Amino acid sequence: MEGPMRMSDVLTNSQPHNNYNTLNNEENSSGSPNESGFMVNKRAMYEPGAVMVCSQKRACCVVTLGFVAIIAVALIVAFTKPGCPEATYTGEPLPGQSIRPTSSPPTTPPTATNGELFPWTSVRLPTHVRPLHYDLSLHPNLTSRYVKGELTIKLTAIEETQQIVIHGHDLNVTSYKLHNKYEKPIGISKFLEYPAHQQLYLKLDEILRRGSNYTLRLSYEFTLKEGLEGFYLSSYKTANGEKRYIATTHFEPTAARAAFPCFDEPQLKAKFHLSIYREPHQFTLFNMPLQTSVKAEDSDLILDQFQESVEMSTYLVAFVVCDYDHVTNKTSNNVSVSVYAPPMMISQASYALRMATQILDFYESFFGVPYPLPKQDLIAIPDFGAGAMENWGLITYRETALMFDPNHTSSRAQQRVTVVIAHELAHQWFGNLVTMAWWSDLWLNEGFASFMENLGTGVAEPGWAMQEQFIVEKMQPALSLDALLASHPISTPVDDPAQIESIFDTISYKKGASIIGMLESFIGQDMLKAGLRLYLEAHRYGNAATDDLWEALTRILKKSGHNLDIKGIMDTWTLQAGFPLISVGLEDGLVTASQARFLVCEENVTDPNEPLNSTLGYKWHVPLTYVTSANPKNETMHWMNLTDVEFEVGKEVKWIKFNVGQRGFYRVTYDEGGWDALIHVLQTEPHTLSPADRASLLDDAFTLVKAGTINATVALNLSLYLKRESLYIPWHTALNHLFSWVQLLFNYSAHTLMLEYIHTLILPHYERVGWMDTGTHIERLLRSEILMAAVECGNIQAIEEAQKRFAAWRNKNESIPPNLRSVVYKTGVRYGTEEDWRHCWQVYNTSSIPSEKSLMLKAMAQTRDPWLMQQYLEYTLDGSKIRPQDVMIVLSEVSQNPGGRLSAWRMVRQHWTQISQLFGHGSFTIGAIIKAVTSPFTSAFDLGEVESFFSNVDVGPGERALAQALETIRLHIQWHEHNLDDVTQWLHQQLSQPEGRDE
């Protein structure tokens, strides 16, 4: 899956005074109350070897309760045949008491909808049976919104059992039947539903025999809702304004159960067969190609039947009922690739088709495993919570992540399309063919897809410098988030749906990708590729855990005579939260380097009650790379194996730059002489260091200032060289940090000084890049950012130019080149009238170009009119005005507008119940909203307000995001305490120098 927004979107599409480091650099994060105590008891009862536990508990029950005869009956029910694993069922309750063993802590007994005790207490399903095959028949009525389902599941019993527990969410099951393999019926004495765990329970009259197959038949019904998950209704408007409905699915991670009863866990793979009824003017899509279409016997409807799927997880099942157009192509291996879109958007689909076809070809050769399905569909969905979803053979996309029009869409938005296509196609192998054994290893899916997306995009668009962009898109945002105490390890235990939702975050995606990038840097791409091939071969159509990947890589390395303990090295990166700060010193040619966990908030560094303890002691295997003044092009590496190191580099060395190309997941700080020497190099001969190294120095220095590790003047002195910097990667990094300081200084006199200083840095580049939308891809990316920065800094000429173009667009319909649109629209609205705003609202409502609509949403948030701002915020509560999928974009953009941030915060508080009902269950959104609206806050008073509000509301899967948001505000307070005086003084001094202002 891919998140709805990226850090890069925020950067180029918002005004640069966003606090880029803390806002939306993550799709979602959170956590949820840990049930560990509860689970420990369950495990003690249920796991193998529990025989003795059972016996003890039995005895305990007898003694404690005293009603020997009654208890004996209860225990027979609770712990009787077939054997101890069956003890998972706590059986019938006695009147007025739970028969849960008395050694269990009192927890609310799970109660089924009919008031009976629900006998299964875990959010995970029992392992006694597993599905082999689903045959699903659906009859959705898009007008009445009624859906009728008939489902046949072929099961096999892994162990003897008399119960079946299966997932189901908001489904009304109207009949249930079980048959053995000879079609002899097996009685079902009880059917219970437990909505809290989204489970259904069937008590059988007979014991299922181990190794035997059975058939479970269920009839059910449910209502098709306008939502963003499960099987849901979406709509679009035709060119003449007619509203058309489509029905579509989004299941990852736990919403397949809202469309059909199923064993909704990723390791319970099965084959799927679908038949679905539709109106004659519509068509349907499924993971597999259509097999037959016949007219229904008793109506005008058509029944579509699809080919049976391969073995796959429930979360990857997808189907759509719609009336779209499509374009089709074939890969060199004859796989049919199609892009589906509403008819008036189909002309924007050809780019995606070309990219998908090329990238599919590339992945087949890279992974050495053919794409296993006969077709790959990509479809644009008007209401889509995530960015895209990798359903096997039927990938669903937010419109902005699939549609591209060369006359309208910016290079940034085009890159987003290609990257998301490359991400989802990588999942067809990583995730779909080989799936993580459980969600705690989600990073195997998302980290790899995020790593591969740069590689795949780079092959399809070789001029885009995608490998260079890796550090600003993946490494830097991941390092930023992972420096918070409220981060989490890449591999992290999760159980319930809210916890699972919460790990679809920057750590799984970007830190995952970054540590794979680091691994590639020390074993080489050929070894990585060979290891991945072995891993995919070994686990195809199955599931795997992180250790399986390390084992495959170790085997490949051994074959080539390398003896690297990959698991030992990588465990330090996947099992511990955070990363090390390497402190280096250089004296007489001797380098000393020490490692310690880097936490950006000082209070956490000394907190003795730090909750996250690592058995590895927060030490890492660090591939410490460096270049020196003596050999600036020749990279050397020393391993820091959980320890500090010392080594000689020669007395002639004047400077050393560590973490070459920022390919290692760590930060570096130097002694004073070390920083001074690097500042000197950047100012005198910046091109001695690569663009990535220049960016990495900026990123480390500004972050270390935040943490109070180095003085603010180090970062500021370093930034002076930017007058001579002409490339995108260092500039992107620098603007990110510089404008985060602007935001921190918002209420202080240094605010204007900071803007003035940034202006001196960008001015020569503003004049150089100009207003012609020309050049290479990354030159265009740079131009957009520099022009917006100029407007932010109050450059009169830039503001007037943007206003002039805005007026010509509005009044004379003059087209604006795609990469200038963001700055022109934003400036036009910011300095414009109510009529200007209304014009944008009208364009938003009538345009059929998703990239244009997205720009309008962001531009309208720039208004300085309090009433328009308020009205705009209120529109987010009305799905007919702003689609729920876009609410987060509006809230986050308005929060970044100094005139809107308090209104956004007020709005979120006032309507929290509604917002949490809309987004409380989905990936990405709720956490992103919390972060977006709180990210501008910088004072103790704000912190108190945020803490106090959220202490009284349920944030669902947004809990970890909330912890991160609070820590970020504390970090802002800390920044002021440490740096305000130094920064103000430095800026005064710098700007009072003649060259300071004039250059």
Ligand SMILES: [Zn+2]
């Ligand atoms: Zn993904």
